[in-house]
Amino acid sequence: MNASGLRENCGIVLVGLLPWVSGAVADVSGGEAARAPAVNAGSRIKVELFVMAHCPYGMRAEAALAPTVEAFGESIDFRLHFIAQEAGEEPEPAGPIRPLMPLRSRSESCESSAVSGSGPFLSLHGDAEVEEGVRQVVMMDLYPDRFYDYILDRNENMASPDWQTSATRAGIDAERVAEIASGTKGETLFRENIRRANQLGVRASPTLYVNGVEVKGGIETQGLARRICGLDSLAGPCASVPVCGTDRDCVSPGRVGVCVNPGKPAASCRFSNPVVFRMTVLNDTQCDLCDPALFVRSTRELFPGVDVQTLNVHSRRGRKLVDRFQVDRVPAFILGVDFEKTARFRRFANAVYPIRGSYMPRPVLVPVSRLMGRKADPGRMDFFFSGASPATVRVAGDLQSWLDAVDAPERLRLQPMGQHENTFPGLCVRQIYPDRYRAFAMCVFRGASKRGGKESYAACLRQQEIDVERIGRCIEADGAALAARSRVSARRAGIDPSMSPSLLLDGRFVVTSRMLPQARDLFYRLNPELLDRDKAYMENRKR
Secondary structure (H helix, E strand, O other): OOOHHHHHOOOEEOOOOOOOOOOOOOOOHHHHHOOOOOOOOOOEEEEEEEEEEOOOOHHHHHHHHHHHHHHHHEEEEEEEEEOOOOHHHHOOOOOOOOOOOOOOOOOOOOOOHHHHHHHHEEEOOOOOHHHHHHHHHHHHOOOEEEEEOOOHHHHHHOOOOOOOHHHOOOOOOOHHHHHHHHOOHHHHHHHHHHHHHHHHHHOOEEEEOOOOOOEEOOHOOOOOOOOHHHOOOOOOOHHHHOOOOHHHHOOOOOEEEEOOOOOOOEEOOOOEEOOOOEEEEEEEEOOOOOOOOHHHHHHHHHHEEEEEEEEEEOOOOHHHHHHHOOOOOEEEEEEEEEHOOOOOOOOHHHHHEOOOOEEEEOHHOOEEEEEEEOOOOOEEEEEEEEOOOOHHHHHHHHHHHHHOOOOOOHHHHEEOOOHHHHHHHHHHHHHHHHOOOHHHHHHHHHHHHOOOOOOOHHHHHHHHOOHHHHHHHHHHHHHHHHHOOOHHHHHHHOOOOOOOOOEOOOOOOEOOHHHHHHHHHHHHOOOOOHHHHHHHHHHHHOO
């Protein structure tokens, strides 16, 4: 790989299972074992990364691990595997969309049992993802020293069908790759590549294995380096790897570890005893999607002194707490006042808000919740966003691709939340040309996903035959008022502007950013009759 290209990605971090904040990276280090003797000396450490080519979290993992893979070089045996399956191995009942598995408390990953494809392989994101995966395994075979450069470049513009430009930048013969990828050799190489993931039962992208052991949690640059150094302190640049990069690197049985000067040469671990505090979980036992397990588990890991008590919102005490703490959704979490005495309180102070002598986490931290007192609107999806951030662009593209594939674009309603002046054009288009707003917004999203910057609003206005001057007058006269009105509307729907992007399913289930990759599964769990309809449509289209 090209070292200069990889160094640009050194600061990228992929957060793991923890729903609290992005600074809480799950355990990918050796903890106190990071400076252990060279127990693995004399043999190369095997590092395996399992991804889906079109999964945004897989792409971020590839970027995050690139500096470590480059730095350790021949000290490790790095393998990249794709997550897909052969069409003939699809379990019953057959069809392009498989039955759903129970919802798992996993975030920051692409994981679904609903795979699709029209060729010999099936994948979560369909044929385009399979085709990209086949090309990449061909590059691994032909250009083992350059394929990673291609991947990093390609990931910046994965929405574009133009993969050849990235290949050229990496010094790869695109024509030769295309020829092999379209033949039997490409198919054989991909089949061999995905076998490892299927043998291990890996379904979540990204998943990391080191020496055959799955690394639980998130993936970040120095974390993998510390894991490697824990196995062989003499490998590569271990002497210069900081002791800790996050609190999760500071492990001592029965104690709470805080990383001081994280990621720096002077990094060190500071330990203290756990502080006991009560966390009351309010939930509705009749709500299948209201799963508090992810938040409870991460709270136990970060704050081992927590005492968890669960109450049904319909119980006498539960109803009193709903009124006292103004609870509008479940599950809800009430943290006792002693939470502020914990070693990590200051790090998470912005993630909670004080109320009646206690604390509650902000709604954006709860992966899936149900708004109370709302009537169901089956089959409806409202996508709330502010601006064209990378996360918004990816999610909007995935939703549109899925709904277009099943001929149901009307299910999705775009709900912009005006935060800045750059949202005013879209709000004016929605106000004056409501029937053209979706196409305009998707045009802007496509432009934002392209290398080199956004496609101009003016170009998208012209594409939809919208009067540019009229939109300009609206922006000047009504832009600020429309933005304020959109924020009020979002809050009434149960969505705070800080929750961008997020999804409201059936008019009452809020899905925040960390669980958006599961949106399709969640939608079908709420609307099983639409799953049957979509399966039938896909099967008929293949005939």
